[in-house]
Amino acid sequence: MSAVKRSAKKRLLALAIIGVSCRLLLFSAAAPAEKKDIVSVEKTPRLAARLQPLGLDLLFEWDNKVYILAGPRDLRTLDRNHIPYLMESNKFPALTSSPVLLQGGINGDYHSYLELEADLQDLERAHPEIARLYTIGMSLENRKIYALKISDNVALDEEEAEVLFLGCHHAREWISVEVPFLLAKHLLENYASDAAVRRAVDQSEVWIAPLINPDGLEYSIRFYRYWRKNRRLNVDGSFGVDLNRNYGYNWAYDNEGSSPEPAAEVYRGSAPFSEPETRAVRDLFLEREFQALVTYHSYSQVILYPWGYTPTPTDKEALHWSLAADMSMLMEAVNGRLYGFGPSAQSSYLTNGDTTDWAFGVAGIPAYTIELPPVDQLGGGFFNAERDITPVFNENLPAALYLINWSIVNFGAFQAQEREARTDRLNGRGKVPGRHQN
Ligand code: 0X9
Ligand code: CA
Ligand code: CA
Numbered sequence: 001m002s003a004v005k006r007s008a009k010k011r012l013l014a015l016a017i018i019g020v021s022c023r024l025l026l027f028s029a030a031a032p033a034e035k036k037d038i039v040s041v042e043k044t045p046r047l048a049a050r051l052q053p054l055g056l057d058l059l060f061e062w063d064n065k066v067y068i069l070a071g072p073r074d075l076r077t078l079d080r081n082h083i084p085y086l087m088e089s090n091k092f093p094a095l096t097s098s099p100v101l102l103q104g105g106i107n108g109d110y111h112s113y114l115e116l117e118a119d120l121q122d123l124e125r126a127h128p129e130i131a132r133l134y135t136i137g138m139s140l141e142n143r144k145i146y147a148l149k150i151s152d153n154v155a156l157d158e159e160e161a162e163v164l165f166l167g168c169h170h171a172r173e174w175i176s177v178e179v180p181f182l183l184a185k186h187l188l189e190n191y192a193s194d195a196a197v198r199r200a201v202d203q204s205e206v207w208i209a210p211l212i213n214p215d216g217l218e219y220s221i222r223f224y225r226y227w228r229k230n231r232r233l234n235v236d237g238s239f240g241v242d243l244n245r246n247y248g249y250n251w252a253y254d255n256e257g258s259s260p261e262p263a264a265e266v267y268r269g270s271a272p273f274s275e276p277e278t279r280a281v282r283d284l285f286l287e288r289e290f291q292a293l294v295t296y297h298s299y300s301q302v303i304l305y306p307w308g309y310t311p312t313p314t315d316k317e318a319l320h321w322s323l324a325a326d327m328s329m330l331m332e333a334v335n336g337r338l339y340g341f342g343p344s345a346q347s348s349y350l351t352n353g354d355t356t357d358w359a360f361g362v363a364g365i366p367a368y369t370i371e372l373p374p375v376d377q378l379g380g381g382f383f384n385a386e387r388d389i390t391p392v393f394n395e396n397l398p399a400a401l402y403l404i405n406w407s408i409v410n411f412g413a414f415q416a417q418e419r420e421a422r423t424d425r426l427n428g429r430g431k432v433p434g435r436h437q438n
């Protein structure tokens, strides 16, 4: 991870970081101790080059230093590589102060796993004709991974454009649960009254899976707010696979932003789709014929699309670009917040094994990572205030509706293209692997 949010983090006032792991001490008796510190390393080209392959959790850069969130193991890694660092935790009082209680429920206005489960069940119960809740897989710790299907005649698989929205691959990105959840709620609750919503729901099949990493989310709520990965117990005793490095297209292409080291924050797992959480997405995807995909993350306020594993543009750069440009414009019009956009590898950083590379790689469909606000650490980083939830959703709504409508309008062309791809594969002329062959 050459610097998570490298671009966004250039001019930061480091001390504005808030709420670093408010909950660290809350359950410390029960929690396997994963206490972390914030350390800084001088930002020289030489040190940066040596830091890069270590897969550490780079928080931000400020005043010619790189700040890193580091556990005991990470500190040993730094020692072993003779990289000098300074302990900076005392600059971040939130690390050691007692937890701030949020408004309602265990994590305030954000959803915990059980709260989301209850709310999804309520939505299905309140709108049985147009909503159906599916369990698309089980997490490592046996939590259900839910997907809500929204369409007219919801029990039938109709010949309609299918669009997939995903949330929370990364545990600490709580806002990424809320946006797809609120999208589901909006579509269902406005179906009767809003003609545009009704048309979208009637003519498409929208699938919304707001919580791909339930174990990680719960861990982030209860023990360690900064948790990113799932909760896989790795061979070396460390925990977690980065689910957004575990997808099977050019998995392990190289070690840029994706690590073979189990303890790394960007550990890609022992094999492509080694994790039940990514398998759940894969299996749903391969069963359906999605025409577009959005996976929500945070933070940095940017719309990304393939490739992530290489700077080479895809053969659908123009399409990706123009849909992203339109979405960005629609989003900015709501609250005035500008979402940048571009290919992942350039607008973000190189990684391999992410969701959108896989979806595009096997199906050739537009696939977007939307990194929700804030734009940088100064704005709160991963810790959106509860009052951000509604405005962030509001500005993402028109982009989601736009992509659904684009899929509806282009459904005929999509079907023709799928038919052609199938024929090509049958005749051994396939350009892409093809989603039906996995
Ligand atoms: O690193 C990620 O998985 C995503 N960023 S996050 O801070 N939410 O973890 C970005 C994924 C986009 N893909 C690439 N940059 N290749
Ligand atoms: Ca339908
Ligand atoms: Ca269908």
Ligand code: ZN
Binding pocket: 169, 170, 173, 244, 297, 298
């Ligand atoms: Zn993420």
